[in-house]
Amino acid sequence: MKTPGPKDKGATARGGGLKISVCLGSPCLASGAAGVLRALRETWGEAPIAVIGTGCMGPCSRGPMIRIERDGHPAAYYERMTPQAACTTVAAHLAGAPPGQGRLAPDFPFIARQTRIVLEQCGRIDPNDLNSARAAGGYRALAHAIGKMTPEQVCGEIGASGLRGRGGGGYPTGTKWELVRAASGRRKYVVANGDEGDPGAFMDRTLMESDPHRLLEGMVIAGYAVGARDGFIFVRGEYPLAAQRLGAAIADAGKAGLLGRNILGSGFSFRIRLRIGAGAFVCGEETALMASVMGRRGQPVIRPPYPAQRGLWGGSTLINNVETFGCIAPIIRNGAAWFRAMGTPGNSGTKVFSISGDVATEGVLEVPLGTPLRELLAMAGGVSGGSFKAAQTGGASGGCIPAGHMDVPVDYESLKGLGTIMGSGGLIVMNDQRCMTDVARFFMHFCQDESCGKCAPCRTGTQQAARLLDRIAAGEATSDDMSQLEQLCRFMQETSLCGLGMAAPTPVLSTLRWFREEYESHVRDRRCPTGVCAMEGVPCRD
Amino acid sequence: MPRLTLTINNRSVSARRGESILSAARRSGSDIPTLCNLGGLIPAGACRVCLVEVAGYPRPVPACATRAEQGMVVTTDTERLTAARRMIVELLLAERNHSCAVCVMNRHCQLQDLAARLGIDHVRFAFISPQAGVDISHARFGIDHNRCILCRRCVRVCDEIEGAHTWDVDGRGAASRIICDLAQPWGTSTTCTGCGKCVQACPTGALFEKDAPTQKATIDMERLSEWRRSRK
Ligand SMILES: Cc1cc2nc3c(=O)[nH]c(=O)nc-3n(C[C@H](O)[C@H](O)[C@H](O)COP(=O)(O)O)c2cc1C
Ligand code: SF4
Ligand code: SF4
Ligand code: SF4
Ligand code: FES
Ligand code: FES
Numbered sequence: 001m002k003t004p005g006p007k008d009k010g011a012t013a014r015g016g017g018l019k020i021s022v023c024l025g026s027p028c029l030a031s032g033a034a035g036v037l038r039a040l041r042e043t044w045g046e047a048p049i050a051v052i053g054t055g056c057m058g059p060c061s062r063g064p065m066i067r068i069e070r071d072g073h074p075a076a077y078y079e080r081m082t083p084q085a086a087c088t089t090v091a092a093h094l095a096g097a098p099p100g101q102g103r104l105a106p107d108f109p110f111i112a113r114q115t116r117i118v119l120e121q122c123g124r125i126d127p128n129d130l131n132s133a134r135a136a137g138g139y140r141a142l143a144h145a146i147g148k149m150t151p152e153q154v155c156g157e158i159g160a161s162g163l164r165g166r167g168g169g170g171y172p173t174g175t176k177w178e179l180v181r182a183a184s185g186r187r188k189y190v191v192a193n194g195d196e197g198d199p200g201a202f203m204d205r206t207l208m209e210s211d212p213h214r215l216l217e218g219m220v221i222a223g224y225a226v227g228a229r230d231g232f233i234f235v236r237g238e239y240p241l242a243a244q245r246l247g248a249a250i251a252d253a254g255k256a257g258l259l260g261r262n263i264l265g266s267g268f269s270f271r272i273r274l275r276i277g278a279g280a281f282v283c284g285e286e287t288a289l290m291a292s293v294m295g296r297r298g299q300p301v302i303r304p305p306y307p308a309q310r311g312l313w314g315g316s317t318l319i320n321n322v323e324t325f326g327c328i329a330p331i332i333r334n335g336a337a338w339f340r341a342m343g344t345p346g347n348s349g350t351k352v353f354s355i356s357g358d359v360a361t362e363g364v365l366e367v368p369l370g371t372p373l374r375e376l377l378a379m380a381g382g383v384s385g386g387s388f389k390a391a392q393t394g395g396a397s398g399g400c401i402p403a404g405h406m407d408v409p410v411d412y413e414s415l416k417g418l419g420t421i422m423g424s425g426g427l428i429v430m431n432d433q434r435c436m437t438d439v440a441r442f443f444m445h446f447c448q449d450e451s452c453g454k455c456a457p458c459r460t461g462t463q464q465a466a467r468l469l470d471r472i473a474a475g476e477a478t479s480d481d482m483s484q485l486e487q488l489c490r491f492m493q494e495t496s497l498c499g500l501g502m503a504a505p506t507p508v509l510s511t512l513r514w515f516r517e518e519y520e521s522h523v524r525d526r527r528c529p530t531g532v533c534a535m536e537g538v539p540c541r542d
Numbered sequence: 543m544p545r546l547t548l549t550i551n552n553r554s555v556s557a558r559r560g561e562s563i564l565s566a567a568r569r570s571g572s573d574i575p576t577l578c579n580l581g582g583l584i585p586a587g588a589c590r591v592c593l594v595e596v597a598g599y600p601r602p603v604p605a606c607a608t609r610a611e612q613g614m615v616v617t618t619d620t621e622r623l624t625a626a627r628r629m630i631v632e633l634l635l636a637e638r639n640h641s642c643a644v645c646v647m648n649r650h651c652q653l654q655d656l657a658a659r660l661g662i663d664h665v666r667f668a669f670i671s672p673q674a675g676v677d678i679s680h681a682r683f684g685i686d687h688n689r690c691i692l693c694r695r696c697v698r699v700c701d702e703i704e705g706a707h708t709w710d711v712d713g714r715g716a717a718s719r720i721i722c723d724l725a726q727p728w729g730t731s732t733t734c735t736g737c738g739k740c741v742q743a744c745p746t747g748a749l750f751e752k753d754a755p756t757q758k759a760t761i762d763m764e765r766l767s768e769w770r771r772s773r774k
Contacts, residue, residue, distance in 0.1 A: 280714060297711065302587040302607050453692065453711070453718030455591050460633035463716050464667045484666060491629050492620075494601055495590045502601075 017048030025056035028063030037084030055210020058121035061362035096362035118326040122210035133213040154225035160336035162348035167321030179308040180226040183316035188228035195284035198395025201426030204322040204350040208242035212249035218325030223270040231272040281450035299452040300498035344370035347411040358431040361384035386431030394423025397503035399510025436515040441469035447504035458501025475526040475535040548614040558609040564605035578693035579606035639688035647747035679729030690748035696740035
């Protein structure tokens with residue numbers, strides 16, 4: 001089979017020209033990137049200067065971000081661009097005197113210290129242009145997998161890479177693929193979980209917006225490996241840009257023979273459809289997600305049967321996280337051993353984190369698994385507005401890591417040892433102005449609102465736990481309330497039907513583990529040490 | 543019919559393949575409490591009062607929705623399970639407005655029975671007391687949401703046995719609510735056949751027959767579902 005020869009649109013940018021990239025990720029668009037792109041195109045949009053719109057470059061809170069590249073020079077990144085500043089900056093580059101204004105240092109750690117595997121092409125290619133993705137190596141892994149490998153070999157390679165699901169659980173991806181491959185039945189399905197409902201998580205959005213073809217490629221390879229002909233991408237309704245770019249990417253890939261009937265002339269056919277969520281966190285849970293895809297009420301059902309046994313319309317179903325699919329093409333291209341060489345034993349490869357909260361730079365970081373938390377913070381420029389107090393991982397299902405454990409290697413087992421979870425990669429940094437009982441209260445209210453309401457422990461337990469936390473915040477709680485809260489938490493963990501209810505108590509138990517004295521001063525002394533909770537008879541409700 | 547053997551409360555029990563732990567346990571004389579389960583309906587595993595411990599499983603499992611497996615060792619009555627069951631019933635009593643004195647099902651209610659069986663004499667939690675509302679627009683029946691424990695037996699019986707699918711659940715979490723058709727008064731429903739199965743299936747006084755207090759659970763759903771299956 002012939003590997004498709006991509007047409008390189010960026011070619012005009014070479015040969016001494018300037019290549020100007022403007023980030024068009026959601027955060028940069030929100031701070032005005034569209035105007036910057038327009039101004040640059042109007043002023044400089046002709047050869048030998050190329051102005052392209054890309055996806056996310058990483059340091060989102062510094063947007064609009066632009067990058068200027070010139071042959072023989074290191075790329076220069078500029079932050080907080082206005083249309084005018086961007087034009088002036090380009091003019092200065094052309095004149096050979098690059099300005100200092102807004103320029104990030106060449107070794108700006110947020111960008112320089114990343115190991116980008118999944119996000120390899122994010123911020124480099126034009127997400128709306130299939131040719132741009134293909135010029136950067138997109139769909140080469142697909143051609144290799146369906147041209148030169150058997151489905152067994154593909155599953156074996158993914159298994160050998162040691163890749164674990166990036167949706168939170170860390171289940172071995174190769175094992176899951178093999179289960180679906182070996183399952184009987186004519187109809188099988190591949191589903192990408194792009195629900196990403198955790199507060200503070202935006203890794204999957206970044207990949208879907210910035211390099212949609214990477215997700216499609218991973219899914220088609222998965223379909224080939226497990227013997228499925230149909231795929232679904234479930235995108236949360238709050239991500240319209242991701243949905244729009246994915247929709248366009250599906251159409252383009254279909255026209256180019258990379259999706260649909262007889263892919264690349266191989267005889268293998270695979271189709272992908274988009275499903276947009278309706279705003280429920282619980283729809284990220286795999287059985288609820290499948291119910292929603294089938295047009296039913298998005299609420300979990302008891303497992304077993306697992307999706308691999310009985311999923312969509314009764315068929316064996318492979319469901320993986322968006323980032324998990326994002327790892328597939330590089331593994332096929334470079335081999336399992338290459339992937340395993342990154343990270344630590346049992347924790348192969350890289351992980352994407354979205355870091356936010358009290359840090360100098362908020363945005364999206366990709367690092368090898370096992371990187372110490374301290375290094376992630378350093379890459380984000382350190383804590384802002386005070387000293388480090390804690391970092392929340394795993395969102396509403398996770399817990400916090402206190403200052404004494406900043407050297408913890410960020411991998412599945414080490415985080416578990418500290419009573420939290422890796423989760424999907426949201427990392428919320430909190431400085432010493434934050435009240436930890438207030439944090440726990442926030443997450444419990446979140447879970448109360450997001451409980452699907454099917455099982456009694458989660459539906460009623462979150463209501464009562466949120467009330468108890470309200471009482472603590474208002475300085476009205478007694479020590480009985482405290483023990484009742486702890487009892488309720490253990491009860492929900494043990495008895496809830498799905499992961500939402502089981503994990504809803506984690507933020508409370510984790511803050512109790514590391515910051516119990518803060519709870520005690522709320523209860524015993526009726527005082528909030530940080531002053532966040534309004535006391536003195538003024539309940540701080542919402 | 544293939545059979546298997548498992549241990550329930552130290553007693554060796556034989557079960558049909560595919561049979562639930564609950565049904566095997568009941569046959570062997572271990573009475574596991576239930577609320578959302580109703581023989582003949584597809585189990586929902588929602589209320590969690592039937593949780594039992596299975597050796598080697600990290601968490602308790604719902605007996606109504608878990609199949610008996612060869613060699614399983616099941617315990618249905620540990621202190622941990624009783625504590626969890628009490629917690630569930632107290633939480634349900636605190637969630638809406640269960641005023642037994644004025645309820646059509648007083649002394650026939652499964653929630654009340656279970657509270658008595660567990661020896662619950664007070665509720666540790668704050669009563670939430672929502673304004674849940676009543677719908678008496680139907681000529682013969684009524685629904686008092688204050689007494690609803692969201693077990694979904696009405697939803698399932700109307701869908702699985704009567705085939706009308708009049709009931710569904712709207713909202714989520716604390717805002718979950720049983721609705722009729724497109725959230726309209728029951729009296730205006732175009733799908734309800736007036737068969738009364740939902741009223742029979744409801745374990746509490748939430749669904750009731752007007753002017754006919756406390757005659758419930760007369761229909762054997764298990765029989766009905768078998769009859770329905772045999773028709774197919
Ligand atoms: C309440 C809840 C929410 C979840 N949300 C997500 C989500 O937003 N994205 C995701 O990929 N997985 C989510 N999961 C995990 C999925 O159920 C599932 O395990 C995952 O998509 C499997 O993919 P992986 O093996 O690639 O990690 C959630 C689980 C629970 C219990
Ligand atoms: S744990 Fe919560 S979200 Fe999960 S089934 Fe129960 S009520 Fe629904
Ligand atoms: S009376 Fe019969 S048809 Fe009407 S809602 Fe109840 S079960 Fe459904
Ligand atoms: S109305 Fe009755 S049967 Fe229906 S959910 Fe409520 S308690 Fe259960
Ligand atoms: S969106 Fe522009 S840098 Fe992330
Ligand atoms: S009776 Fe089994 S979960 Fe309700």
